Amino acid sequence: MKQMLINSAFADQVIVNATLNIVYIKPSLHRDSLNLRNMQHNWLLACLSLFASCACAANDVLFNFAGKSFYNEQHVLMLKAGDQLPAYEVNTSVITVKPRVNSLRNQLNGFYQQNGFQVLRTAATGFMDLQLSGANDYQSELLKLANSGLFAVVEPTSFGRYTFIPNDTQYSNQWHLPQVSAPAAWDLNAGVASVVVAVLDSGTDFNHEDLAAGPDAFDSIWRNPGEDAWADPTDPTTGNGIDDDNNGYIDDWIGYNFDQDTNDGSGLFDHGTGVAGVVAAKTNNKLGVAGVAGGNNSAGVAVMIGNIGSFAPNGAVLDDAILYAAENGARIIQLSLTIIQSAAIDAAINAAYINHGVLVVNAAGNSATPTVDYPASHVNVMAVGASNQFDGRVSTSQYGPNLEIAAPGVDILTTTIGSAYVSMTGTSFSAPMTSGVAALVLSRNPMLTHVQVREILRNSADKVGGYDYDYDVDFPGRSLEFGYGRLNAHAALLLSDSYQTLSGAIFLDGFEGDVIFKNGYD
Structure with missing residues (x-):
């Protein structure tokens, strides 16, 4: 949310731009100047407080799961596996699981159907990628799978990044880098x-x-x-x-x-x-x-x-x-x-x-x-x-x-x-x-x-x-x-x-x- 509209008694429009750290105020024409100044002061403080809370929330950890921390970065769900490691964008449509050896196929199929999960692929190692229905938030889906007792492993998936290789024409001759x-x-x-x-x-x-x-x-x-x-x-x-x-x-x-x-x-x-x-x-x-x-x-x-x-x-x-x-x-x-x-x-x-x-x-x-x-x-x-x-x-x-x-x-x-x-x-x-x-x-x-x-x-x-x-x-x-x-x-x-x-x-x-x-x- 780059901008937030706030209704107020003293202004036709108040816009908090959380990207640029700016509060825009368009005063109402019918307000006298003294009341306007007083109300502007109080509302500006409220807007700045709201902005501060939004700015802080952008970097706060939303939840932790399986040793990984999830947080919001410009409305993109990100995860980190440690303080010294880079953050990666979460693939919020897929969760990887590995069923327990004692989980019966009909139990799993019933669980998937009941909760709107679809099996996308199954690896030879026993891991399965589940497509989420989108009906619930990502944290709820993770916890639902983890608390079901049917899976030995439940883990989020993420989008990685290729190690940066520059396009400088003679880079291939720079062995030292x-x-x-x-x-x-x-x-x-x-x-x-x-x-x-x-x-x-x-x-x-x-x-x-x-x-x-x-x-x-x-x-x-x-x-x-x-x-x-x-x-x-x-x-x-x-x-x-x-x-x-x-x-x-x-x-x-x-x-x-x-x-x-x-x-x-x-x-x-x-x-x-x-x-x-x-x-x-x-x-x-x-x-x-x-x-x-x-x-x-x-x-x-x-x-x-x-x-x-x-x-x-x-x-x-x-x-x-x-x-x-x-x-x-x-x-x-x-x-x-x-x-x-x-x-x-x-x-x-x-x-x-x-x-x-x-x-x-x-x-x-x-x-x-x-x-x-x-x-x-x-x-x-x-x-x-x-x-x-x-x-x-x-x-x-x-x-x-x-x-x-x-x-x-x-x-x-x-x-x-x-x-x-x-x-x-x-x-x-x-x-x-x-x-x-x-x-x-x-x-x-x-x-x-x-x-x-x-x-x-x-x-x-x-x-x-x-x-x-x-x-x-x-x-x-x-x-x-x-x-x-x-x-x-x-x-x-x-x-x-x-x-x-x-x-x-x-x-x-x-x-x-x-x-x-x-x-x-x-």
């Missing part, structure tokens, strides 16, 4: 634009066909809500030349180039465009590839662009980029780089993580050493290693006690400059996969803290590869090769449903001080 159970995760949530992932890298081609708005009319690029739009959305030189939001950066409508101190976040090196595509290439848009959190033929999570150096990460501006992302609404900061340890970068990471509640994710490195590079080694950064198609460690992937999780990092098909696509290898592409799943978790449950998201990713990871996940009694469930395991998107989203309260805890896993003295993107 099924490996981390992304299609099953997309059945629960494919990403929402309110979750912002800052990709601080070599720049991103914001005009790429699978990132920018095209015929599908949606994109994966963050827009600064405080900054005036460019006159030409594809040309950063067409801004108004004003720092509209007073954040210290002029015309930063889609992010900023910190290395060149301009508002053009694109770059000459395709590393950043590839990383952005892993996170949020538009999904199910009949084009290119699918991102982990690229939506479902609609906007997925938003990529905030931060160019920190086209060919090498500039340590002098990395801290500025981290702070910019944290202060401008990013929930996740995605890094795929190594650099020498810096007090300024440490301070920026700590500010983002502790003060702004931002999850910081970084690639572990590709030097095959038994320690992860900086800044992945920082206590407030989630270090990600690379796995292969057989759930083994990629030989070049760095590992060790600071590694938290692994994700696919071989032949990852993603976006590249010029609306093209390329396969890339390295922990650089394992990290954005993890950032993308973190974004899915926040899309499904936006009230989670960064600490909780980090914990969910760890606790939902698959313990694959045959590694010793209990080598350290202080960190049970953690291995040197894969950390807490290989990323699992579907398990992470299911686990996120059980996190209901905010937590201020901070992970203190220990800090690995060894640093590989090299600068570069992994």
